[in-house]
Amino acid sequence: MAKVHVTTTINGEPMEFLCEPGDTMLDALRGTLNLTGSKEGCASGDCGACSITLDDRLICSCLMLAVESQDHEIRTIEGMAQGEKLHPLQQKFLEMAALQCGICTSGMLVASDALLRKNPKPSEEEVRFWLAGNLCRCTGYDKIVRAVMETAAEMRAQ
């Protein structure tokens, strides 16, 4: 099969890769590009574990073809920490134990980051609605929501 050559930007770095026309962005990230932080949960857009941003908009990477990233900007969980320095959300998730098995965590973090960039002062209800597309089977959501609220408050104070 003829592979397609794609030129894109991932986490601020120019990238090139080859993919099949039917490969999803998630396939390309996890397989070809070895960026395995985005997780494959449902592969149908229901669980949010593969959340990334495309030109600063939150999306599921399982619902996008890899070829569609041509000339666009992708951000993944791998782009969230600055070197060894964790993003405030990542730090807070650790401190407040806002995770158990961790499968949903990268998607939760990417989604929460997208929310706080858009709305630095969300209400708890807004956080819960925003994260409705991210499923978690073990924390029961409360710790996650609290961690997002607390991070938002701390980031505003700085």
Add this chain to the structure above:
Amino acid sequence: MTELRYLAPDTLDEAIGAFAKAGSAARILAGGTDLLVQMRSGVLRPGVIVDIKKIPEMTAIEQTADGGFRIGAAVSGMALAEHKTFGKAWPGVLEAVNLIGSKQVQGRASAGGNLCNGSPAGDSVPAMVAAGAVVTVQGPDGRREMKVEDVPAGPGRTNLKPGEILVSFTLPPRPPGSSDAYLRMIPRTEMDIAVVGVGVSLTIKDGTVTAARVGLGAVAPTVLLVEDAAEALIGSKLDDAALAKAAAACSAACRPIDDKRGTIAYRTRVAGVLLKRTAAIAAKRATGK
């Protein structure tokens, strides 16, 4: 298995040429939130995918000369929400579009895809019907316009002709005292499909309804325009008798299915209840009260 080809033309003419040439093996890719799921589950195995998002007209939101709006078929819900004035003019259409799936899905999913997917429960469709939106479609035989309510042909089917592509929605200008609303009934707080969806658009002058349109979703094989409900509202002051008559018209229009989300009796009753609630929200917005 035949090889899948991906095309992302820059012009509508190229897209129509490629789409028509590939025939039934071709699928249009806008947000892809339905198409990729159907491909993944094996329901669809397209030979050619035509991505329409590089065509400027498909992703544009613009005010028309007469004060209406033209929305490209591939505009995502999130892009519509970010537009400065659209949500002020058409809050009901915007809230309907932003009930489609999660924030992740809204980052991609378009009203065009929602309509062409042909689901009777598509959230944006009843609101677009209530808005009196018209779609522009273009195919090998040229351009034509259709009312939104004429597009769905049944579950998963549309009245677009082979080779035709949905290009944009045009929403009319609004006289003063106009607004709209959309409500849906779902079993969970969010992230489920509609058991019933009602869109209402109203124009109110000196307390009296001078124009109304009602769109009803998830209660028939296609989304419905309920003219009897609109007629019951027009000329009224949205008093109880008028609302009861409009609600009864909505219930009478229902030809729903029984499924795990709701029985026929439940959907039929809820259609009337939601009409009253949606009309109240639209009226409040229209009068600023």
